[in-house]
Amino acid sequence: MKARDPRRLPAATWFGLVGALLLAALALVLGQHAAAARGWTGADSWLSAAVAALDDPAPSALVLACGIAAALLGLWLLVAACLPARRSHARATGRSDLWIAPRAIEALAADAAERAPGVLHGSGEVRRRRLRVEALLSPGTEAGVAGIVDRVGDRLSGLADLEVSVQAKEASR
Amino acid sequence: MRRLAVDRPAVIMLGLLLVVLGGAVLEWRFDFFGGWDRLETDRIADAVGADWFAWAAAGAALVLAVLAVWWLLARIPRGVEGRVPLAADGADRIEVDVRSIVPKLRADFERAAPVDHVTGRRRRTGSGQLIELRANVDPRADGASLLRAAESLTDSVAEAFPDGEVAVRLLIDPPRRPGARKTPRVH
Structure with missing residues (x-):
C-alpha cells in the first residue's frame, strides 16, 4: 500500500482542541446549574440567571460583545473545518522516497547564490513552481545573473523541478 | 498530535451552533425579524426551573464532559506496534x-x-x-x-x-x- 504524501496537520485538528474546550465549558455550565438546583452549592445557578436576563428588552453590552465574538468564532470554525491539509514537502526526482520542504530549497538556493562571485547576500523564495532568488551584488562587479542561475540550478539538480528567476541588485557604495 | 476523522464534522457543528448563538444575540439587540418579541420567556424559565431539568442538566453535563475529555485525549499519538x-x-x-x-x-x-x-x-x-x-x-x-x-x-x-x-x-x-x-x- 502506498503511503500518503507528507502533509501538515489540517486546521480542523487544532480547532478540534478548541471544540473540546467549548464542550467542556458547556458541561461546566450545565453541571453548575444541576448543583445549584439540587442545593449542593450555595451559589445561584448561572443558567437560571441567563434565562432571567432573557426578559430584558435588549442585551447588555457584555452579552452583545460575547454574541459577536461567538458568531465570528463560529464562522472561523466553519472556514477552518473545510480547509484541506497543506502539503509540507515536495517530492524529489529519482527512485527514492525523498521529499524536500520549500524552506529547505530556499536555504540551499540562497547559499548557492551567495557563493557566486561578487554576491554579497542572497535569498530565495519558493512560490508554487517558481523559485525567485534575490541577490545583492557588490558594487562594480561584472558578475552576470546567468552565473547565479547556473549555480542555483546545479545545486538543486534533481531535488526540485522549479523555474528559477534571479533578481540582482547592486549595493550602493 | 493525531488527526481525527471526527474533527471536521464536529467542528462544523460547533461552528454552526456558535453562529446561531451569535445571530440570536444580534437579533435580540437589533430586532431584525421581530423574533425576540414572539419568544415566550416564561415557558423557558418554567422549563429551566422544573425539577426534572436539574437531573437532565446533570446527565447532559456528564455526557458532555466525557465527550470533551475523549476528544482531547484521542489525539495523543499512539505508539505503533514494532x-x-x-x-x-x-x-x-x-x-x-x-x-x-x-x-x-x-x-x-x-x-x-x-x-x-x-x-x-x-x-x-x-x-x-x-x-x-x-x-x-x-x-x-x-x-x-x-x-x-x-x-x-x-x-x-x-x-x-x-x-x-x-x-x-x-x-x-x-x-x-x-x-x-x-x-x-x-x-
Missing part, C-alpha cells in the same frame, strides 16, 4: 522488530547525507511499516549528494526487505538555525 511479519515459506514464522532498525537508519542517513538532527518515526502501511526519517538540511548541501544518500539508503532497505514489508521515506526540512549558513569565523 513487529512486522516477514514472508516465510514453511511452518516458520519470522517477525522483525522495526524499532531496532530505526536508530541504525538514522545514523546511516546522518553520516551519508549533508543533514543533521535526524529523527525517525514509524507508521503503518497495510501489512508493513513505513519508516519516516526527518532531518534538517545543511545549507551547503547540493542536490546530487542528497539524492545519492537517499538512494543508497532506500536500496539498502529494499535489499534487506525484498518483499517491501519495511520501506523508508526521507523528509528534508530547512536548516535548524538560519544563521548557520554563514562561514564559520576562525580565530
Whole structure:
C-alpha cells in the first residue's frame, strides 16, 4: 500500500482542541446549574440567571460583545473545518522516497547564490513552481545573473523541478 | 498530535451552533425579524426551573464532559506496534522488530547525507511499516549528494526487505538555525 504524501496537520485538528474546550465549558455550565438546583452549592445557578436576563428588552453590552465574538468564532470554525491539509514537502526526482520542504530549497538556493562571485547576500523564495532568488551584488562587479542561475540550478539538480528567476541588485557604495 | 476523522464534522457543528448563538444575540439587540418579541420567556424559565431539568442538566453535563475529555485525549499519538511479519515459506514464522532498525537508519542517513538532527518515526502501511526519517538540511548541501544518500539508503532497505514489508521515506526540512549558513569565523 502506498503511503500518503507528507502533509501538515489540517486546521480542523487544532480547532478540534478548541471544540473540546467549548464542550467542556458547556458541561461546566450545565453541571453548575444541576448543583445549584439540587442545593449542593450555595451559589445561584448561572443558567437560571441567563434565562432571567432573557426578559430584558435588549442585551447588555457584555452579552452583545460575547454574541459577536461567538458568531465570528463560529464562522472561523466553519472556514477552518473545510480547509484541506497543506502539503509540507515536495517530492524529489529519482527512485527514492525523498521529499524536500520549500524552506529547505530556499536555504540551499540562497547559499548557492551567495557563493557566486561578487554576491554579497542572497535569498530565495519558493512560490508554487517558481523559485525567485534575490541577490545583492557588490558594487562594480561584472558578475552576470546567468552565473547565479547556473549555480542555483546545479545545486538543486534533481531535488526540485522549479523555474528559477534571479533578481540582482547592486549595493550602493 | 493525531488527526481525527471526527474533527471536521464536529467542528462544523460547533461552528454552526456558535453562529446561531451569535445571530440570536444580534437579533435580540437589533430586532431584525421581530423574533425576540414572539419568544415566550416564561415557558423557558418554567422549563429551566422544573425539577426534572436539574437531573437532565446533570446527565447532559456528564455526557458532555466525557465527550470533551475523549476528544482531547484521542489525539495523543499512539505508539505503533514494532513487529512486522516477514514472508516465510514453511511452518516458520519470522517477525522483525522495526524499532531496532530505526536508530541504525538514522545514523546511516546522518553520516551519508549533508543533514543533521535526524529523527525517525514509524507508521503503518497495510501489512508493513513505513519508516519516516526527518532531518534538517545543511545549507551547503547540493542536490546530487542528497539524492545519492537517499538512494543508497532506500536500496539498502529494499535489499534487506525484498518483499517491501519495511520501506523508508526521507523528509528534508530547512536548516535548524538560519544563521548557520554563514562561514564559520576562525580565530
